[in-house]
Amino acid sequence: MREVEMIRMDKYSSQLSYWVASILTAAGALTLQDWAVLVGIIVAIGTFGVNWYYKRKLVNKLTAVGYDKERAKAAYRAMNE
Template identity: 50%
Template sequence: MLPEKLPSTLSYGGGALSILSAMTLTDWGILVGILTAIGTYLVNHYFRWRCSRQDYYFKLRRDQREQELHDLKKQQLKGEVSP
């Protein structure tokens, strides 16, 4: 660390430490609760996004397979392909 930045860094560190030491147990509980709620929301949002993406690709593959079967059935009925 550069010597000219040392006083500024120590000042910010001391300010942060004084704020953290002024927090009571109730304040810490509220902070942890808020962070837990935000974390839960983000994890839930990610897994819902992932699930909806999987559902989309599953339905897309199913539709493609149904179209292939339909085309094959049409070819069989026309006599182009043996059953």
């Protein structure tokens, strides 16, 4: 029984080490400029997501208090001018 557990654990640890080695190899192939571009893309996508979430939340609140969707969107645009 102990031998079976060791084989199974060895299987997982070797797979993990292959994955980590692959990721580190890919990371080492990127220059500092490549990393800067990737971080910029990730930050831009994150900013878009946060803005979309809060705009949707505000429009939903405005429609809940009686604004129709078009008036709620116009109010949102007016607040951002």
